[in-house]
Amino acid sequence: MRTPPDPQPRHDPGAKPAGGMPALLSTMRQLAREKAIVPGTAALRVLNQEHGVDCPGCAWPEPREHRSSFEFCENGAKAVAAEATGKRATPEFFARHSVEELRHQSDWWLEQQGRVTQPMILRDESRHFVPISWDDAFARAGEALRNLENPNQAAFYTSGRTSNEAAFLYQLFGRMLGTNNFPDCSNLCHESSGVGLKQTMGIGKGAVQLEDFEKADAIFIIGQNPGTNHPRMLTTLQAARRRGAEIVAINPLRERGLLSFVHPQEVGPTLTGKGTEIATVYLQPLPGSDVAVLKGMMKQMLDAERRDRGRVMDHGFIRAHCTGYDELVADLDATPWTQITEQSGLTQSEILKATEVYIRSRATIVCWAMGLTQHENAVDNIIACSNLLLLRGNVGRPGAGPCPVRGHSNVQGDRTMGIDHTPPPWIEALEREFGFRAPRDGGLDVVNAIPVMADGGIRFFMTMGGNFLSASPDTAMVGEGLARIPLSVHVTTKLNRTHVSGGGEVMIWPCLGRTETDLRAGGEQFVTVEDSMSVVHSSQGRNRPASPHLRSEPSIVAGLAKAALPDGGGVEWDALVADYDRIRDAISRVIPGFENFNSRVREPAGFVLRNTAAHREWKTETGKANLVITPTPSLRLPAGQLRLFTIRSHDQYNTTIYGLDDRYRGIKQARRVILMHADDIAERGLKAGDWVDVRSHGADGREREAPRFRVVEYDVPKGSAAAYFPEANVLVPVGSRDRRSNTPSSKMIPVTVQPARAGVDVVGADERLVHRAAVEASNLTGAAV
Known part of the structure; x- marks a missing residue:
């Protein structure tokens, strides 16, 4: 019953560009493997189209005008195929396989079993998941929540695929219960981006739009692999390269997509395999040395500034909009080049190649992903990127700004909707709208939740999508913690390792996928998402649901809230989920920026949330953008490590x-x-x-x-x-x-x-x-x- 170990790997890196014919063939193979040719193709026709289905993959935005008829990538097609699969994990499947057998399978094998079709429960001391009705499932979870000694014994995890409507209801329910325990996938990826950008610019989001890539003279890609993680970004980079923009890649690995790319929709290059060169400069520093590299660039800018009599830095912008310039210059002068080159593994001349691109550019975008955000000095990495941009006024003008490229399709929207372990700034408006008193104490994020779980401090754990165990650090401790939770509830489309790792009772609640029709009492519904560049737009599935027993995420939250809160907390949950316009009306009255939500989101391309930094408005304590000193970390390891x-x-x-x-x-x-x-x-x-x-x-x-x-x-x-x-x-x-x-x-x-x-x-x-x-x-x- 065990999955055999991986065979001898075949390694042939070759030199072919990213994209092209292999991407097309991979897409078709995935649809066939998932037995999803018909539903998968139907979903791909409307994927990322206006009033279509938002890709359940990454959060890279769609063009607001002139969209392609095939506005998706290979990995987006894989995500759709996985959701539209013809494979089913039915009650008969769970009857055949005990939980012990499932625990010994690989993550890949669990994924391949297909869509879960009915609510299932694993009771204490049982060896098999068995079916349970929705009414009984809600009643069991509600009873467990009502019996908690303290609402902080519950924790509610969220995946970035959760819609705005579901996320808003989810945080509302948790706060009405009395907790801010919202560990979220953001805690594992771009939390550092939000913290760093808030300190320097006053807002925890990027300050560019997709149109800015058409105006940038230079684009820096730092700690990011677009070819695998955000493939549609490569078409944007290709267009920028073709019009003459320079692209600097800073990444320890030489990634194929940052070297050369073939757009699969271009027939000639696809057939010949001749790609567009992407990176004009490619630096491969040692992991963890990003601050050193960026400070090296700023030192070289300072040298050029002194040689060129003050014509490198944007002093007008700095005087009007920044604090901390003199302190930053003093720190750069005090940082020796030996420290920078030893930490980064790069020479001064290598760093100079990137610096010269930056100085030549009149408008620069700096993009990054988890290569910068998952370090012990991750916030300093983001601050260093901000310093680099601010020194030349590359914030708040066309073709320039910070661009954290987030992973999951609505991970940014979930945070906007209040999925946060700290109370959101609009908490009082939420209280007025729904007539309750919300907790003000900070709750648990992912890292803080893990030892609390391991100590037995969490008695009810719910995941809204995602794979908490596999995504988290210190897997052994996470597994130990899951095994000590009396009741876990997992809202999901497919089986994963978290679902089979609990030690007490475990329930699996199957939900509709992004590509499926959501029919409620008020008719067919759509949901909304926010992409990586603050564009809020609709997503409406068209495929037949994988099972008649599936429920939407908003209706699942409503069902649990009715069962757990006395009299539902006074909220008309059934009315809210009968017509999602009512949820959006509530959001419009609670969250700034969402006024007239229902009418604005029905515009063909949705609407853009206002970004204060993009308008050179700084919501910081100083009232200006802050240039902040970032220490260069010492990263020497013992011999052999x-x-x-x-x-x-x-x-x-x-x-x-x-x-x-x-x-x-x-x-x-x-x-x-x-x-x-x-x-x-x-x-x-x-x-x-x-x-x-x-x-x-x-x-x-x-x-x-x-x-x-x-x-x-x-x-x-x-x-x-x-x-x-x-x-x-x-x-x-x-x-x-x-x-x-x-x-x-x-x-x-x-x-x-x-x-x-x-x-x-x-x-x-x-x-x-x-x-x-x-x-x-x-x-x-x-x-x-």
Whole structure:
């Protein structure tokens, strides 16, 4: 019943550009594999179209005018195929497979079982999930919530795929219950962006629109792999390159999509495989050295400023809009070049190539993703990007500004709707609208929730989508915590590892997918989302639901609220979810910027939320944009250790595994691989293809182990290595995080590798690391418990 270990991986990186014919063929294969040719094709026809279906993948925006007839990418098509799949995880499936059997399967195998068709429950001491009616499911969850000694014994996790309407109701219910415990996927990815941008510019969002990429002279892509994580961004970068914009890539890995790209809709290049060069400068610093690189650029700008008699910095902008300039200059002068080059692994001349592009540019956009946000100094990384932009006035003018590229399709909208472990600024308006008193104390985010769970402090845990266990750091502790929760509830479309890892009662509540028709008493409904550039627009599914037993996320929240709150807390939940216009009317009265929500969102391209920084309005304590000193961290590791950073395969989206290939990196039929520099492999007496065990070394003194990874020789900086998540998440200590954003440092994990011990089963080893009872019985000496 166990999934066999990955076979010997095939590694052939080649030199083909991203996109093109392989992307088209991959899309068709995925539709066929999921038995989703008809429903998948139907969904793709309206994907990312006006009044169509918003892609359930990434949050990259659509053009507000002149959209293509095929406004989706390969990974978007995979997400649609996975949702429109013809495979079903029925009650008969759960009757055939015990929970113990399911726990021994890989994440990929669980994903491949298809859509869950009915509410299911795993009762205490039972070996199988069995069906439960919606009424009984709500009653059981409501009873558990009413019996809590304290509402803070409940926690409500949210995935970025949750719609605005569902997220608003979800946070309303949790706060009416009496808690701000809203651990959210934002805590694991872009929390650092929000914290850093608020400190420097007064708003935790990017300040550019898609149209700005048509006006930028230079675009910096830092710590981001668009080819795998946001493929539609490559068409934007291709267009910018063709009109002469310069693109600087700063990333430890040389990523195919940042080197060359073929738009699959261009017949000639697709047939010939001749791509457009993307990056004009490509720097590969050591992981964790982004502040050093950016300070190096600013030092070189300062040198040029002095040579060129004050014509490099935008002094008019700085005088009118910034504080902290003199202090920042003093810090740059005091930072020695030896510190910058030693930390980054780059030479001054290499950094100068990027600096010269920046100085030449009249308008620059700086983009980043989790390569910057998942470090112990992640907020400093974001502040350093802000400093770079502010010094030349590259905020609040066309073609310029910060652009954090968020992952999931509505992760930014969920935060706007109040999915936050701190009370939102409009909390009093929420109270007036619904007639209750909301809690003011801060709640639990993901990192703080994990040890509370492990100590037994959470008695009810609910996930609205996502895969909490696989997405979180310190997988062993998360598994231990899940096993101690008396009742867990998971709203989902498909099965994942979190659902089979609970120790008490577990319920799986199947919901409608983004591509499916949502028919309520008020007729067919649509939901709304906010993309990575603050555009709010509608999404309406067209496909027949995978099962008649599925419910929408808003109706699930309403059903639980009615069961848990006395008299529903005085809220007409049934009326709200009968017609989602009523939810949007409430949002328009509560959240600033959403006035006339229902009429504005019915415009063909939706509407843009006003961004104060983009208008050079600074909502900071100083009333100006703040230039802030960022210390250059000391990142020397003991001899023999490597800087490991986690990455996605091209055949996955977040923790959802679509297949075992990583086409752009030339790795086939393998996920348990570690990408290493040739010299690091040789120094350890290894060779490509060897099995190794990987151990991390956290500040808490505990070793964590990820056993049996295959060595792959790859173009990474010497002294560093890369591995896929979620397989490598077990190596990330929960205490290794940015202290201001609390985001895990998954991009800078000190590790050692050594030849694997014989006889350790891969899946069994992972299982032992996840489940406490099995850990205690295992022979994995030194593994975290």
